[in-house]
Amino acid sequence: MPAKGDHDARRRDVSDAVWGVLAEHGFGGLTMRAVAARMGASTGLVSHYFPSKKALLRHALDLAEERTAARPxxxxxxxxxxxxxxxxxxxxxxxxxxxxxxxxxxxxxxxxxxxxxxxxxxxxxxxxxxxxxxxxxxxxxxxxxxxxxxxxxxxxxxxxxxxxxxxxxxxxxxxxxxxxxxxxxxxxxxxxxxxxxxxxxxxxxx
Structure with a gap:
């Protein structure tokens, strides 16, 4: 995990976990608990950076577009x-x-x-x-x-x-x-x- 103060890196870790949950389980399986479990972290950490499922999804979408644009x-x-x-x-x-x-x-x-x-x-x-x-x-x-x-x-x-x-x-x-x-x-x-x-x-x- 990144250093405690590295806010952007932690958000990206959460988004990586969101992407992984979506790839394996689809949108219906996307929950704070599932994301936290994939990270090996608490749901409190996830909700600290993303207070709602919609906020979490929007950030993950931004990351998904970055990945799509950057992949070979x-x-x-x-x-x-x-x-x-x-x-x-x-x-x-x-x-x-x-x-x-x-x-x-x-x-x-x-x-x-x-x-x-x-x-x-x-x-x-x-x-x-x-x-x-x-x-x-x-x-x-x-x-x-x-x-x-x-x-x-x-x-x-x-x-x-x-x-x-x-x-x-x-x-x-x-x-x-x-x-x-x-x-x-x-x-x-x-x-x-x-x-x-x-x-x-x-x-x-x-």
Whole structure:
């Protein structure tokens, strides 16, 4: 444990414990007692730094964003679809570290749906992610990897929905969605982007 007077370090220790509880037990298992037990400390120490569960969660969210921003990223082999692939692969639970992070983030969604402020933060987070993905989709279109008529915003929404849908399935059924299959499904998905639906595939008008 850090020195007694090191307030920031102690808060970070608490947040690390919060992140660990969320990764293992989800938001429903996040209690002052569970966090204290993970730290080997008293609930009094936890409540001293975070007087409520909401305050504790907000600080943990800040730390989670720091960790997400600082963790190693997939190295794209090039711009366009290769960069989009790397960006989407970065969110899939294909390693123990990414799996733990995904479990924690998914557990945050429950809290975000119930709290307007947390919900707004999550919506802004999604908006920033889609903006980053859009850059890669636009590059793919400009490189000729996607049709010239491609709507980047539409592709980005579909790509984000695909990635997080796969995240949830993999978290609930790791046996059916091991890392190799996740990567294969991602590559299959990306392969469909350059092949727009033919007129025969379009729904009838009128």
């Amino acid at each position: 990223r997939q190295v794209a082999t090039g711009p366009g679809l290769a960069a989009l692939r790397a960006a989407l692969l970065d969110v899939l639970p294909v390693t123990p570290e990414l799996t733990a992070g995904s479990r924690a983030w998914v557990s945050f969604w429950d809290a975000a749906l119930a709290d307007p402020a947390l919900g707004a933060s999550q919506a802004a987070r999604y908006d920033r992610w889609r903006t980053r993905l859009r850059t890669h989709v636009e590059a793919a279109r400009d490189l000729g990897e996607l049709p010239a008529a491609t709507d980047p915003d539409q592709v980005v929404v579909i790509a984000a929905a695909f990635a997080h849908g796969l995240v949830v399935q993999a978290l609930f059924d790791q046996a059916q969605f091991p890392p190799a299959r996740q990567v294969d499904l991602l590559d299959r998905f990306l392969g469909t982007l350059g092949h727009p639906a033919s007129p025969a595939d379009s729904p009838p008008s009128g």
